[in-house]
Amino acid sequence: MFYFIIDILGTIAFAISGVLVAMEKKLDLFGVFIIAFVAAVGGGTLRDMLIGNTPVVWMRESVYILVILATVVLSIIFVKQLKYLRTTLFLFDTIGLGLFTMVGVEKGLSSELSPIMCIALGTITASFGGVIRDILCNEIPVIFRREVYATACILGGVSYFLFRELPFDSVYGYIAAIVVVISTRLLAVKFKIALPGIYGRKS
Amino acid sequence: MFYFIIDILGTIAFAISGVLVAMEKKLDLFGVFIIAFVAAVGGGTLRDMLIGNTPVVWMRESVYILVILATVVLSIIFVKQLKYLRTTLFLFDTIGLGLFTMVGVEKGLSSELSPIMCIALGTITASFGGVIRDILCNEIPVIFRREVYATACILGGVSYFLFRELPFDSVYGYIAAIVVVISTRLLAVKFKIALPGIYGRKS
Amino acid sequence: MFYFIIDILGTIAFAISGVLVAMEKKLDLFGVFIIAFVAAVGGGTLRDMLIGNTPVVWMRESVYILVILATVVLSIIFVKQLKYLRTTLFLFDTIGLGLFTMVGVEKGLSSELSPIMCIALGTITASFGGVIRDILCNEIPVIFRREVYATACILGGVSYFLFRELPFDSVYGYIAAIVVVISTRLLAVKFKIALPGIYGRKS
Numbered sequence: 001m002f003y004f005i006i007d008i009l010g011t012i013a014f015a016i017s018g019v020l021v022a023m024e025k026k027l028d029l030f031g032v033f034i035i036a037f038v039a040a041v042g043g044g045t046l047r048d049m050l051i052g053n054t055p056v057v058w059m060r061e062s063v064y065i066l067v068i069l070a071t072v073v074l075s076i077i078f079v080k081q082l083k084y085l086r087t088t089l090f091l092f093d094t095i096g097l098g099l100f101t102m103v104g105v106e107k108g109l110s111s112e113l114s115p116i117m118c119i120a121l122g123t124i125t126a127s128f129g130g131v132i133r134d135i136l137c138n139e140i141p142v143i144f145r146r147e148v149y150a151t152a153c154i155l156g157g158v159s160y161f162l163f164r165e166l167p168f169d170s171v172y173g174y175i176a177a178i179v180v181v182i183s184t185r186l187l188a189v190k191f192k193i194a195l196p197g198i199y200g201r202k203s
Numbered sequence: 204m205f206y207f208i209i210d211i212l213g214t215i216a217f218a219i220s221g222v223l224v225a226m227e228k229k230l231d232l233f234g235v236f237i238i239a240f241v242a243a244v245g246g247g248t249l250r251d252m253l254i255g256n257t258p259v260v261w262m263r264e265s266v267y268i269l270v271i272l273a274t275v276v277l278s279i280i281f282v283k284q285l286k287y288l289r290t291t292l293f294l295f296d297t298i299g300l301g302l303f304t305m306v307g308v309e310k311g312l313s314s315e316l317s318p319i320m321c322i323a324l325g326t327i328t329a330s331f332g333g334v335i336r337d338i339l340c341n342e343i344p345v346i347f348r349r350e351v352y353a354t355a356c357i358l359g360g361v362s363y364f365l366f367r368e369l370p371f372d373s374v375y376g377y378i379a380a381i382v383v384v385i386s387t388r389l390l391a392v393k394f395k396i397a398l399p400g401i402y403g404r405k406s
Numbered sequence: 407m408f409y410f411i412i413d414i415l416g417t418i419a420f421a422i423s424g425v426l427v428a429m430e431k432k433l434d435l436f437g438v439f440i441i442a443f444v445a446a447v448g449g450g451t452l453r454d455m456l457i458g459n460t461p462v463v464w465m466r467e468s469v470y471i472l473v474i475l476a477t478v479v480l481s482i483i484f485v486k487q488l489k490y491l492r493t494t495l496f497l498f499d500t501i502g503l504g505l506f507t508m509v510g511v512e513k514g515l516s517s518e519l520s521p522i523m524c525i526a527l528g529t530i531t532a533s534f535g536g537v538i539r540d541i542l543c544n545e546i547p548v549i550f551r552r553e554v555y556a557t558a559c560i561l562g563g564v565s566y567f568l569f570r571e572l573p574f575d576s577v578y579g580y581i582a583a584i585v586v587v588i589s590t591r592l593l594a595v596k597f598k599i600a601l602p603g604i605y606g607r608k609s
Contacts, residue, residue: 198434
């Protein structure tokens with residue numbers, strides 16, 4: 001139940017990120033819905049297609065499409081108020097990032113993939129919705145330019161496999177990994193930490 | 204046989220839409236072919252990948268690739284004449300839209316998906332070829348800005364499931380749904396109907 | 407073993423092409439890695455998703471992700487030297503093109519697809535990594551404008567099926583097809599051969 005609530009909150013936060021990007025591009029109602037939908041479920045969809053877990057997840061559970069539809073309608077109506085909720089949204093988004101990472105890792109484990117691939121799947125699940133959202137809006141994906149987002153997923157995934165070596169119940173490792181993702185991102189944003197630059201002084 | 208002819212006519216119409224967009228971008232012969240191909244079969248391909256119906260449809264039937272190849276060659280030769288055929292092309296395109304919607308709905312039914320998912324699959328089948336076409340040409344997809352296209356698919360899909368409740372043979376519901384898609388689009392274009400705006404007066 | 411070395415060399419060459427494109431766009435470290443990764447394995451990934459051969463190839467063998475990671479790190483460190491290696495890189499890239507084409511053709515054969523589809527799969531395997539790379543970087547894919555790249559794959563694939571009719575061991579046909587791809591591209595670049603124009607004099 002707890003898991004389900006967080007999953008839905010993450011979906012809502014990602015959908016809202018889609019609405020905001022789509023409205024900036026002045027898309028129409030249908031376009032806004034599609035971008036919100038893709039932002040919310042695109043990462044999990046790509047993951048499911050890569051491992052052959054079809055029909056993909058949102059096709060098996062109507063709840064996702066309905067939640068996103070409601071989110072889009074409410075977001076458009078209350079778009080002005082959304083701006084005052086930036087911190088709350090950022091928090092949901094970050095929680096979603098942590099949870100979606102671990103959903104992806106778990107799918108990898110149940111497909112018997114190696115740890116590296118599980119971490120890759122976790123990162124794809126959590127961050128590629130945003131990549132597809134940006135491509136559809138004709139932008140270079142923001143996470144390719146401001147990377148602590150995906151880096152947090154990778155660190156969380158690595159932590160999970162390190163925790164697994166310890167003599168604890170796997171649930172704790174799961175929760176610890178989510179905490180790593182969330183705190184990495186919060187700290188990176190708070191202290192403006194970025195990956196080391198690769199273009200020398202002038203870029 | 205009737206079904207097959209309409210399917211091929213829809214494929215041709217969608218392929219021509221691809222040729223026209225690609226030539227506007229001054230792509231070369233190979234690029235024009237790929238854009239035409241993607242416009243014609245991209246929606247069905249995405250649908251098949253989402254539900255795991257692989258190899259995807261155009262890989263199992265060579266007829267699609269050959270029809271598109273012929274369409275591209277003829278379109279390039281007769282590109283000037285194509286401009287006088289705008290109404291005919293628009294009609295084919297609209298018929299294709301109706302038929303491809305129902306192909307997608309049927310695939311969803313045979314994968315035992317819920318009505319909402321069947322409608323989503325129908326819309327994807329009919330309209331996402333155009334989305335991928337526009338992305339490959341580095342444009343924001345036109346259907347995200349001029350939405351009666353996809354809305355017609357959704358209305359058609361909803362109609363199908365309403366008709367199914369009536370005590371008629373399912374073939375009539377099938378045909379009725381195609382008629383709904385086609386007439387929705389024709390009326391929307393004729394009377395310049397669009398979805399309600401969401402940006403207030405000045406956008 | 408020979409096959410494996412060429413496969414890895416091709417992966418490296420394609421990954422370097424990704425690094426160069428991504429650095430031109432000033433992406434950050436994560437973005438550069440993803441673009442390199444997609445350039446190297448994107449074609450094979452799309453192929454595997456189209457035929458339902460999942461989990462896709464790079465998920466089953468960690469070697470790809472590790473080789474690409476090492477390539478990205480070394481490429482960023484030695485980016486200046488890379489410019490003096492243009493000819494070597496072009497050669498690797500062309501060898502990779504030939505080999506990846508035949509990998510795709512073989513996958514098609516083992517999925518019992520028709521020759522046309524095998525050639526299509528070969529072309530997708532060899533050239534669509536570059537397409538996805540360019541889309542992620544918000545560019546119209548270069549192979550849609552400078553087409554001898556994909557045309558070489560198609561010619562190679564056709565050659566393979568012609569050679570198969572001859573009374574030789576299939577290994578020779580395989581090698582001959584790779585030679586066709588490589589020499590087509592080398593000759594096209596050397597003699598500046600392009601597909602016939604389709605836009606009349608002034609384009």
